[in-house]
Amino acid sequence: MNMQFDVAQNGALPLMTRPCAPQSCDQCGVRDRAICTDLSDPDRDALSRIGRRVTLHAGQTVMWEGDDSMVVANVIDGTLKLATSTGDGREQIVGVVYASDFIGRPFGARTPHSVTALTDARLCLFPRGSFDAFARDHGDLQHRLLQRTLDDLDRTRAWMLLLGRKTAREKVATFLLDMARRLQADQAGTIELPLSRQQIADILGTTIETVSRQMSELKRQGIIALVGRRGVRLVDGAALEALAEGV
Amino acid sequence: MNMQFDVAQNGALPLMTRPCAPQSCDQCGVRDRAICTDLSDPDRDALSRIGRRVTLHAGQTVMWEGDDSMVVANVIDGTLKLATSTGDGREQIVGVVYASDFIGRPFGARTPHSVTALTDARLCLFPRGSFDAFARDHGDLQHRLLQRTLDDLDRTRAWMLLLGRKTAREKVATFLLDMARRLQADQAGTIELPLSRQQIADILGTTIETVSRQMSELKRQGIIALVGRRGVRLVDGAALEALAEGV
DNA sequence: CGAGGAGTTGATCGATTTCAAGCCGTGTGG
């Protein structure tokens, strides 16, 4: 098991103090995909005034497991991980979020997992109380949040099958396909993983060595090709699909 | 891994054809806990008219993984499991639901997991389309559904840590504490598990033999006592808590 | 009271973890 402690790479998070250039929703890159999409212009302005734009560096943690739920946010840009740990430091990544996703625990007192930037990232951050109040008054926002939460739950439950019942080979195959779906591959079919081997292991509930071995074996079989440290080309997608479900 | 195929114990489910004695919400046992709680009397009546009361026998499956999402329901009484399987029949239970819980996939085309009664059960069943429409018009209902879905997601993510990172011992200890929390123990501290060893194994992502061995070992250490097949007395709760988190 | 399914226990096997080098490529400093 992973006994490596991911020491937070920041002390007091400068989120609260750093003044951010105010920016309108008009130029927002996730304007048409985030949960605020359907809001009327005045409503979106009102929500925008509640929130602040915030920049994170790779490795920074925005929320810690068990902390009071103080903020929620839209991800404007970048990739972040959601994780929980056992008392002795074994970590399980319980979600990876991308641009336009929503993070934090609305309508609840505790943040049940930590949120850490994997790449540099930008957030549109809201104090939870204000967001909750706003959402209560805006059924369409709440509806989109519900939709998203239901989708998250479906995805999370599907992942439980992987964690509980799949072999290492199946786990890695499933992971690669899942990543290919989210980060759409370039013309050559190559994806650039936003995760280290350790983080992949923490997603799959296995070890770094096992991930590495399975990747090497898939390469040996000509099913994938490895391009540098983080690049993977899915050569034989059908074979991967077959492996992902136990044959 | 569990290669045992759980053959559905029913052919065509007689849900749709069996006429149920109409029953008002007044006598409903979960009236003050289900998602419909906060509705005004006329609203609740309107919702009630959309739904039907349905009785299930232990072993009956209400929804199958991958099927079109046709119905959603409140659980009035009984215990049900939510499960997914790999192509070759390995099963992972992704949730256990009790009286007052909500089942099914609103606002989505597919049911992502099967729902099967573990005990005899009673449901308050709604056609999905009608329920969705009703929920859209009733922000308070939608809010409760959101609350519940967020809680489910938190619980599910916590379970990922168990599946991905905990040892067999820790899994069983965590499971017993979780069950004790839900089924509040009687005066002697004894709980009656609503699950067979196989089902426990399917929840914990392990095998029946491992569950049995870990239970026996906990008994030998005087941490629990086994009472018949399904009874467990938590003798030393603190020790269990310690085991549940890796020491 | 007896049968059969559920659960327990034992023995063995094997996949994955753990421990231990070694490699590679990336960035830095001479």
Place this chain on the structure above:
DNA sequence: CCACACGGCTTGAAATCGATCAACTCCTCG
């Protein structure tokens, strides 16, 4: 511009936990 050092990754060998295979026991229900 090249050497080198560090971190991330790969690979190998040994150890281990849990799975599998196989009896056997014990409830529970007819």
